[in-house]
Structures are given as C-alpha cells and as structure tokens.
Amino acid sequence: MRATPSRYLSNTxxxxxxxxxxxxxxxxxxxxxDSAVFDSSDEVWxxxxxxxxxxxxxxxxxxxxxxxxxxxxxxxxLATLGLDATVKLWDAARMAxxxxxxxxxxxxxxxxxxxxxxxxxxxxxxxxxxxxxARTARQVHHFPSCDDxxxxxSLAHHEHVVACGGGLGRLAFYDVRAMAxxxxxxxxxxxEAHGHGYLDKEDATYRTHFAGTRxxxxxxxxxxxxxxxxxxxxxxxxxxxxxxxxxxxxx
Numbered sequence: 001m002r003a004t005p006s007r008y009l010s011n012t013x014x015x016x017x018x019x020x021x022x023x024x025x026x027x028x029x030x031x032x033x034d035s036a037v038f039d040s041s042d043e044v045w046x047x048x049x050x051x052x053x054x055x056x057x058x059x060x061x062x063x064x065x066x067x068x069x070x071x072x073x074x075x076x077x078l079a080t081l082g083l084d085a086t087v088k089l090w091d092a093a094r095m096a097x098x099x100x101x102x103x104x105x106x107x108x109x110x111x112x113x114x115x116x117x118x119x120x121x122x123x124x125x126x127x128x129x130x131x132x133x134a135r136t137a138r139q140v141h142h143f144p145s146c147d148d149x150x151x152x153x154s155l156a157h158h159e160h161v162v163a164c165g166g167g168l169g170r171l172a173f174y175d176v177r178a179m180a181x182x183x184x185x186x187x188x189x190x191x192e193a194h195g196h197g198y199l200d201k202e203d204a205t206y207r208t209h210f211a212g213t214r215x216x217x218x219x220x221x222x223x224x225x226x227x228x229x230x231x232x233x234x235x236x237x238x239x240x241x242x243x244x245x246x247x248x249x250x251x
Contacts, residue, residue: 061080064083076092079114081109085107086101101139105126106125111123114134126145126149126151127151128152143179146166146181146190151166151167153218153219165220165222169235192250217238218235231250233250234247234248
C-alpha cells in the first residue's frame with residue numbers, strides 16, 4: 001500500500017513547532033486555474049482550466065527559507081537545504097526528519113546536488129561545496145568554490161564528477177576521487193565561462209547603478225542530458241534588480 005504523508009501529520013512537528021496546514025481530501029479538488037494552451041488551428045493561445053492540488057500537509061523544520069530540495073527516488077528520501085545553513089534528511093513517505101546537520105560553511109547556502117551511486121548530497125555556499133553522506137547527514141568533504149565570494153549557485157553529478165555553477169558565470173568540474181578540480185584541455189584553467197547572454201540595458205536599475213559595467217551571468221541551473229553527453233546551463237545576472245538571462249549547451 002502506498003504511504004500517504006497526511007496519515008502521519010499531527011498538531012506538532014518533531015521539533016515542537018506547529019504544522020502549518022493540514023488539508024482534507026475535500027480541499028484537493030477545490031482549486032483550479034486557467035492555463036494557456038496553443039490552438040494550432042487558430043494560431044492563438046486560449047485559456048483552459050487545469051486542476052491545481054494542494055499539499056496534504058506541511059511541516060516547519062527549518063528556521064529560515066528552504067532554498068533547495070533533492071529527492072532520492074531509490075530510497076524515497078529527500079534532502080532539504082535552508083538559509084539557516086542546515087541540511088535535513090527526510091523519510092518522504094512519513095514526512096519525518098531522520099537526520100540533520102549544521103553546515104561548516106553557513107553563508108548563502110542555496111543549492112543542492114545528488115549522487116545516488118555514492119550516496120552523497122553536495123551543498124553549495126558562498127565559498128565552498130560540502131559533500132554530505134545521504135544516509136547520516138555527516139559532512140565528509142569540503143572543497144572551495146572557483147567563484148569564491150560570488151557563491152556556488154548550482155550543482156550536478158555524473159559518476160565521480162561534480163559540475164559546479166558559480167556566481168561569476170563560471171562552470172567547473174570537481175573530481176571526487178582525485179579530490180581536485182579537473183583541468184580543461186590540459187591547461188591550468190579549471191573553469192569555463194558561461195557566456196554573455198541577454199541583459200536589459202534599458203532597465204532603470206542598470207542605467208542608474210551599472211551603466212558601462214560588464215555584468216556576468218551567474219549559473220543558476222546545471223543539468224546533464226539522459227546520456228550525459230551534453231550539459232545545459234542556465235542563469236542570469238546575480239545583482240539584485242537586473243534583468244537578463246543566459247542559456248548554454250555544452251558537449
């Protein structure tokens with residue numbers, strides 16, 4: 001029988017805090033929104049009602065914003081990362097925290113990666129990447145960001161290599177076995193530039209504070225293709241208020 005998270009919700013959390021919400025089955029079909037779909041015959045977008053289902057329940061376990069979630073489908077477990085610089089491991093079926101660890105590098109903890117083969121989670125902060133044991137939440141290794149001070153903004157795993165996207169628009173690859181960044185093309189350079197992308201230079205924020213400045217795009221997202229032959233990165237300006245975007249495909 002498939003586990004239902006709401007069966008395990010009570011009036012308090014495991015840390016003594018309140019459950020934020022507890023919806024009944026009646027609530028599940030209560031919300032609808034209009035979602036645009038494309039009608040090829042008229043070549044127009046038209047509204048179409050689609051159901052939006054509410055969560056069965058919510059728990060408050062972090063003391064600040066939750067910035068990233070990584071799901072382990074093999075074991076029905078997940079990890080959550082908060083701006084409180086804490087990683088929590090969950091039993092997804094019971095909505096219960098099984099382990100928690102305060103991070104050694106606590107600033108700007110905003111992204112998670114997952115390596116199911118080695119049973120590791122990677123955590124990005126302002127200055128470092130931390131590798132966390134997916135079973136115990138123990139921190140097993142740290143390595144510095146190639147964009148130190150600008151933060152690690154995205155992470156992705158393939159075999160023994162961690163792809164790291166940085167706030168300065170750099171993409172670097174860290175070899176977990178060698179515990180070192182991988183040099184590119186035999187050189188001493190360990191990173192690739194994401195690219196210029198698009199920046200709205202007519203925006204008031206840019207014209208007032210950044211006019212004439214070369215703005216680099218942070219790498220907010222990293223994802224491998226199914227065969228791992230290609231890598232897609234996406235992002236945009238790191239500075240608050242700027243408008244822009246950038247996408248790149250690597251092979």
